[in-house]
Amino acid sequence: MFHLHKQEGRARRGSFETVHGTIQTPVFMNVGTAGAIKGAVSTMDLETIGTQVELSNTYHLHVRPGDELIKSLGGLHKFMNWSRPILTDSGGFQVFSLAGLRKIKEEGVYFNSHIDGRRIFMGPEESIQIQSNLGSTIAMAFDECAPHDASRDYVEASVARTTRWLIRCRDKLRELNGREDTINPHQMLFGINQGTTFADIRIEHAKRISELDLDGYAVGGLAVGETHAQMYEILDVTLPHLPENKPRYLMGVGTPANILEGVARGIDFFDCVYPSRNGRHGHVYTNSGKLNLFNKQYERDMRPIEEGCGCPACQSYSRAYIRHLLKAGEMLGMRLCVLHNLYFYNQMMTEIRDAIDGGCFAEYKKRKLSAVQGELC
């Protein structure tokens, strides 16, 4: 159940009740692909850095260790020891980006595993079955994320199929939630809006899926090659056609600037691998732009990554020490940078929520955009 507490322009301050606790929105979900955030970050760390929702990848967990194994051990929450909300993607994006030799049919997608090459089939029912086995809080619909430069004809046909797949996802989840041996009988489903950069296709699709009264709605297929201006324009024209009383999730986005712009347009949920991936490469976020800790200039810099930051890295270690760890190939260097970056993102979301609560989001956004210079792209 989504509650809309306050609005400033199109920016929304809300809360989303789930069986695993209430999510305060806008929220940034922290990506733990294989049931763990890369960079030696544990679920205990997630509590420390203020994570509300963990996001796991259905495709990865299906391939290894296997969703049936996770179900037999009591579900993903128990497996990874995380009691708060988990969102699982549908596996569709990985099928389209990672797997080899894929063939799209009405029933679903045939493809080769990126690990052992074996032939796998995944359709709407299979994706939902896997997500039900994992027992996540929120399941995502199985969709096709069409290439951003696909032809209008291709996109129209793809979106129509994605709508048919969405109905099959909804029906399958309804069935599984009613079974006795299900891990999470309250599992929720978010539908996904597609249509690349064709505004009219996006709008028609948004209207069509809104009729299905799902638990939430995502905007997918963005940040995959189009410009940021195009992405913001699609949000501007599409979001008014999604239900006001349901959360809206902008998938796979993005930089701090992208998130501020997304919130300003009415987005409630975000996720992105940037903070963890950048952290593993020694790139850390601050309110004066991103730093590359491999740079020589930090060799003798005994300041924390950011003065006043409350993350475990800044509370105890200097730029000079973390740079040394990164140069020496010590895993601890990556871990500290990832912890800092995720904290930075989570903290920014807290600031955003406070700003909307206080009616000063527009001002906050302007100040933060100027602070995170270089992240505007």
Next chain:
Amino acid sequence: MFHLHKQEGRARRGSFETVHGTIQTPVFMNVGTAGAIKGAVSTMDLETIGTQVELSNTYHLHVRPGDELIKSLGGLHKFMNWSRPILTDSGGFQVFSLAGLRKIKEEGVYFNSHIDGRRIFMGPEESIQIQSNLGSTIAMAFDECAPHDASRDYVEASVARTTRWLIRCRDKLRELNGREDTINPHQMLFGINQGTTFADIRIEHAKRISELDLDGYAVGGLAVGETHAQMYEILDVTLPHLPENKPRYLMGVGTPANILEGVARGIDFFDCVYPSRNGRHGHVYTNSGKLNLFNKQYERDMRPIEEGCGCPACQSYSRAYIRHLLKAGEMLGMRLCVLHNLYFYNQMMTEIRDAIDGGCFAEYKKRKLSAVQGELC
């Protein structure tokens, strides 16, 4: 200052006062080669897992990031944010095991850096200068660790040179401790007994270095290829010739069984890379032997690594989850195994101290040796 509180047979229960706090002995030092324990373990973690002394490698820190840099930033304690005792080795062992094209002369050793191949010279004065720059609590003398199968003639000459080097180390440290800009003016020096498996050379050398009234004495050059029986025999004959009122450190040793046997023979300090190296390979210690978490049998095992263990891994995660992380190449898997193994070692040392305090070390040793089966070699 070393205080001997209690003895049971030759096993000793003591405490060693340092400028960075008191060390309860027997103690196992946790090895953080490049100023960090491998496996993404931070100094905050070390407090959690009960570490008393961190051991850093002089050679590694000299090569990268450089001891002068660390001195200019306030010393190693400040650099890595660890306020408790640090022992630095002399760099000698690494020079003899890692570096290329080495040439041993009376003044010291010429060798090539294992990182960039550049020609480096290290003698007693250089080693002590580096350790003084790092500002460790305890510096180790620069010695030659002769091959375990070296001829008697070679070993005699080598040990004599090591004694001359030791005097130069002592004199150099005395000078540096007196300087105004020194990081730790109370830096202590441990001498190192050598002699491979020649009992009479070991004994003569022990007597000779005991005259120097150093802060402590190490037995070096063991666990480098000789049998465990030979190692124990050397301890049996050598230790009676080291001063009773100084701590004794068995370098680079070893398995839990080696440590129990070392304590029984009067050793107070130990260090070894086994727990962290084994952890990174998914091999974890328990009181029913070592487990290889990569094994299929742990796939569905929801028990912690060891029931009742207080380490961060066992408090929150199952064998099945950690196995999944290891198989998926997630750094978190290594981190959890390393934390468990170091905790296991530190906890064993607590048990050993309690047993000597309680006068039941012999009984404890027998029970633990039988528990850590497979670690006896």
